[in-house]
Amino acid sequence: MLRFFLLVVLAGPAVAQKNPAVPAAPSSPLKTYALRLRPGDDLRQQLTAFVQAQHMRAGAVLTCVGSLTVATLRLANQDGPTEYRGHFEIVSLVGTLSTNGSHLHLSVADSTGRTIGGHLLDGCRVYTTAEIVLGELPALEFRREPDPTFGYQELVIYPAPAPALPQPKAPSKKGISRPKK
Secondary structure, three states, rough: OOOHHHHHHHHHHHHOOOOOOOOOOOOOEEEEEEEEEEOEEEEEHHHHHHHHHHHOOOOOEEEEEEEEEEEEOOOOOOOOOEEEEEEEEEEEEEEEEOOOOOEEEEEEEOOOOOOOEEEEEEEEEEEEEEEEEEEEOEEEEEEEOOOOOOEEEEEEEEEEEOOOOOOOOOOOOOOOOOOOO
């Protein structure tokens, strides 16, 4: 009995502790798109054009495989771009997509397997293909807003605005006869 009492007394504070607060994570159904980019296409520009054309307010890159002849990246803590020329395999493309601004990271490997990665910039040219699957989260809207911690434009997630209701049409004047004066 004394052992049980000691276990309860000693374990009591541990059992009473709560998990640290977990941030709220809004959810959404997922709509997917599959696309293929062709030789010479600019990877980032094509993704941006697709997001704009689809009016995608919140999305993510689900997967991407392919190859590049030019990889243009902004490396960690660097202000400007770094350009790599050669033949590279895309080993990873991840990030968030939105008409309000996207945040994408790319990793590529050269013929020796050396891998480099950073922020995807304009100027990444497809060599043979880029096979991409994107996911859209239609119930959400991603925005970029200044974060006071470092001052960068960071992701803020909002519920998507409600779709506009169709406006009633004004009655047609066609076919209405008016008395003559």
